[in-house]
Amino acid sequence: MLKSVYNWIDERLDITPMWRDVADHEVPEHVNPAHHFSAFVYCFGGLTFFITVIQILSGMFLTMYYVDDIVNAYKSVDYLQHQVAFGVIVRGMHHWGASLVIVMMFLHTLRVFFTGSYKAPREMNWVVGMSIFFVMLGLGFTGYLLPWDNKAYFATQVGIQIAASVPYLGQYIETFLQGGEIVGAQTLTRFFALHVFFLPGALLALLGGHFFMIRKQGISGPL
Amino acid sequence: MAHDHNSKEKVVYVGDSRVKKYKKNNVPLDYSAYPGNSEAFIPNFLLKEWMVGSVFLVGFMILTMSHPSPLGYPADPTKTDFVPIPDWYFLFMYQLLKYPYTSDAYVVLGTLVLPGILFGALMLAPFLDTGKERRWYKRPIASSLMFLSLFATIFLTMVSWQGYQHELEELNIIPEHLERAEKIAAGLEEPGGKEAEPIAIVNKESEGYEIYQKASCVSCHAVDLNGVSSMPSLLGIGDKHSKEEITDIIYNGFGSGMTGQAQANLDAGLTEADLDTLAGWLAEQKAPAGEEAPEEATESH
Structure with a gap:
């Protein structure tokens, strides 16, 4: 049944080559922890992606309750945390996942660095990976403000002040991030838009490039 | 075809x-x-x-x-005594700005130059480290620079966190999300948008109430005890402080926001006995004990 459904679709769209490109590849011995336990260091990239998927899914559920205006933002998070069924778990996954994804990404970066995997011909993939790192930091910075409690507010205020102290560009960065005279309603809606639309869009595009390149070039060989 | x-x-x-x-x-x-x-x-x-x-x-x-993930109290831009702290993975850059040659006149070194060198070198690593050798111990320059940056990052993060803890201890501040979690656990606060019942003024017929209306208290804490704009409310103050503590606050002030008020009121015609009555009356200002027994609570006063 499943096979005939697949064949029916495959005949019309010829998806087998695409499927082969995405999933049908070999796993060499030197990255397989079943053969060499020390190869667990090659798991960090996959775990980073796994947490990223958790972040996207939990974030989608959070937006069902979150309201991005300064009167209701805190109340909606508080309601989600204490009244909504499993709300505390979904928000917890997003909160802890945000830290874990940084940890895993950091470990993945170190693995790639110390195994020299960024060397020719994989330079571009390293640059894309570093861009993912910066987008993730941006997601962390913008997401920190959204609960709109004092910790969120004053951390963002200080962060924007630091950005504003940069010569020449500082004032433009400040206006772009803050949207008004103080950290306020405009800042919250901007950070929400950045956190939920702009940065995830950039992240998915970069991840697509990252995975395309690793699939095209294959994993770097044994040392 | x-x-x-x-x-x-x-x-x-x-x-x-x-x-x-x-x-x-x-x-x-x-x-x-x-x-x-x-x-x-x-x-x-x-x-x-x-x-x-x-x-x-x-x-x-x-x-x-x-x-459970932390949540403090709603953002209050007029708050002046909050100790800001970024998420942990920004701490090393935050700490960097606290040293003499990366702050004030040299702040551009801390905000732009040093992070720029660090992240720029990281971004361009494949073009800076172009040798064929991949093993880390055969790439002494690249590896030692990475170890150095790692050490610096971890060190700055730890110093920043310890400094934050020390600052909290010195100012005697409990982080708001912990304070709130404790209050919720103790049943003092209803989380999740259940509005707390406003606490009523207890024993309005008392002499203490009249003294309160004459005293300088009203200029900040308001005639209805609820606080002018964002000033603290005195409703239910008896749950937080005893009569002795309130007397001390009247004479010596509280925190950074309130100075001792006793002399001003004595000059304005109140007596020390009045202030004592006032402190006693304020100590009576307690929230009804539990939702089911508000009558009992008012009766006892």
Whole structure:
């Protein structure tokens, strides 16, 4: 049944080559922890992606309750945390996942660095990976403000002040991030838009490039 | 017709589409088709990967359920005594700005130059470290620079966190999310948008109430005790402070926001006995004990 459904679709769209490109590849011995336990260091990239998927899914559920205006933002998070069924778990996954994804990404970066995997011909993939790192930091910075409690507010205020102290560009960065005279309603809606639309869009595009390149070039060989 | 199923055509299409029609082999390569100890991603390796993923997920969910994510009190831009702290992975850059040569006149070194060198070098690592050698111990410059940056990052993060803890201790501040979690656990606060009942003024007929109206208290804490704009409310103050503590606050002030008020009021015609009555009356200002027994609470006063 499943096979005939697949064949029916495959005949019309010829998806087998695409499927082969995405999933049908070999796993060499030197990255397989079943053969060499020390190869667990090659798991960090996959775990980073796994947490990223958790972040996207939990974030989608959070937006069902979150309201991005300064009167209701805190109340909606508080309601989600204490009244909504499993709300505390979904928000917890997003909160802890945000830290874990940084940890895993950091470990993945170190693995790639110390195994020299960024060397020719994989330079571009390293640059894309570093861009993912910066987008993730941006997601962390913008997401920190959204609960709109004092910790969120004053951390963002200080962060924007630091950005504003940069010569020449500082004032433009400040206006772009803050949207008004103080950290306020405009800042919250901007950070929400950045956190939920702009940065995830950039992240998915970069991840697509990252995975395309690793699939095209294959994993770097044994040392 | 160009698209009929004529076996003499070199390329046959599906209907009038651009999808080519050909006989395909849908069976994936066998495990043994790979050289040496390589194995197929699907299904061999994926099944193992799922196990690693499941173990990871169990650990992650245990962390999530045992440590609910923090939430303090709503943002109040007029608050002046809040100690700001960024998320932990920004701490090293935050700490960097606290040293003499990376702050004030040299702040651009801390905000732009040093992070620029660090992240710029990291971004361009493949173009700076162009040798063929991949093993880290055969790349002494790249590896030692990375170890140095790692050490600096971890060091700055730790110093920043310890400094934050020390500052909290010195100012005697409990972080708001902890304070709130404790109050919720103790039943002093209703989380999740259940509005707390406004606490009523207790014993309005008392002499203390009249003294309060004459005293300088009203200029900040308001005639109805609820606080002018964002000033603290005195409703239910008896739950927080005893009569002795309130007397001390009247004479010596409280925190950074309130100075001692006693002398001003004595000058304005109140007596020390009045202030004592006032402190006693304020200590009576308690929230009704539990929702089911508000009458009992008022009766006892």
